[in-house]
Amino acid sequence: MTAARSRSAKDEAQDDIVTAFQVDALDLRGRVVRLGSALDAVLAHHDYPASVKRVLGEAVALAVLLGSSLKFEGRFILQTQTDGPVDMVVADFVSPDKIRAYARFDKDAVAAAEQRNDTAPAVLLGRGHLAMTIDQGLSANRYQGVVALDGAGLEAAAHEYFQQSEQIPTRVRLAVGEEVRPGGKASSWRAGGLLAQFLPDDPSRARMADLAPGDAPEGTAPHRLDEDDAWAEARSLTATLEDVELLDKDLSSERLLYRLFHERGVRVFDPLAIGAHCSCSRERVAGVLASFTVEERRGMIQDDGKVTVTCEFCGRTYGFPAEEVLGHGDA
Structure with a gap:
């Protein structure tokens, strides 16, 4: 992570960046991603319907949020395989700053969903699984985590992954929107996302309740743990984040983070520029x-x-x- 520096909450907004932040009073660390022309460049290679672009935009934002945390040169690959109209999505992030992605979809099934006005990304993905792979190159083994996609979408799947595999209290917010330009000009797409994680020095404070094993006798009480006050506050603050804030091209990441966490004091680190790039040759x-x-x-x-x-x-x-x-x- 690069060194933090003093920032004004009035800094001009930037697109195609990921910005790390830290709230020491809440033992909170995270990142904010804002994508504009880079997302357009990813989407431009295929004739995707608007509803599919939203699905792919969420996957791209999530892949950047997670892949930008890599501390080495490598790849972070996010891939879904599901039974929905969009049955496969792949987002490939090459550290430190390159993203590419594509989606495979059933054209007729997507058209039918659009006629029903039932095109939420979670609906188009359907049920299946989400795999997240870290590839350090030929000299190291791959690490892969897999979590179920149960019809609730990528945000919910990411929460489930961090609870099951990493045991890190985590909240993810994703937003994708189309900006219609006046005068008949081609529209553009924007995506934003926030990742917030509770990482106290004492790991016992971050303990989460065990997941139900699925074969417990009927009537068995679920395992419960009291939630740490700092994480409860952080989770409540991130819950106030609205899609329009993540997509507003006039709202800087610094001002967004200040709005969320200024009462606790938020440190913002130098942003990392993100670009669309395909590594094929x-x-x-x-x-x-x-x-x-x-x-x-x-x-x-x-x-x-x-x-x-x-x-x-x-x-x-x-x-x-x-x-x-x-x-x-x-x-």
């Missing part, structure tokens, strides 16, 4: 093709004698002649 795609067997590669050759690969993230297409894919000895 001809060399990377060639490496992926080389991982298949000769017979599998031969089966990929099209009638024109080429293998064509399209990047799901950015839509860029790479063509390889058969002799390059197979090797001159196997062509």
Whole structure:
């Protein structure tokens, strides 16, 4: 984390940044993300319906909030697989500052949901699971956490993940909105998010009640623990955050945090700029093709004698002649 510096609560708002903060009096740490043109750049590669853009925007904001905490060069990959009209979402954050993402959806099912006016992101995702993967590269093992998506959306799934896997009291807020420009100009998209975590020096203060095991005898009382007063206050304050505040392009992250926590004193750290960037390249795609067997590669050759690969993230297409894919000895 970079060093904090004195800030005015009237600083001009910035887009495409993630800002870390700390409230010492509440043992609270967190981050705020504000995305504008970077989100537009992610969404521009595919012809997504507006409702799908909202789903993907939430995933991008959450991936930036979580991935920007990495203290090493690596990747944070957020992926959903569900039974909803949007059955897969992938958001890939490359530390320290690059994001790309895509969504797979059933066009007819999404259109039907739009006709019913039932297009909340949680509804379009449906039920399945959310996987969060930290990849430190070839020299280290991957870490992956998986949590159920039960129809309540990404915010609820993130809360469940931190309760089950990390045992850290956490609150996440996500908001995505479309800004319609006057004069028939193309609309733009914005996303915002806040992550707040209770991290006291004494870990016993952050203990949470055990989850129900699912096979307890009928009538067994659920495990309960008194909530720490500092976390109860922090949770109540974050609950006052409204979507419009996260999306307001004239409201800086500093002023937003000041509004929430000024009575307790909030320290704000230097923001990190976030950009949309796809890491695909001809060399990377060639490496992926080389991982298949000769017979599998031969089966990929099209009638024109080429293998064509399209990047799901950015839509860029790479063509390889058969002799390059197979090797001159196997062509």
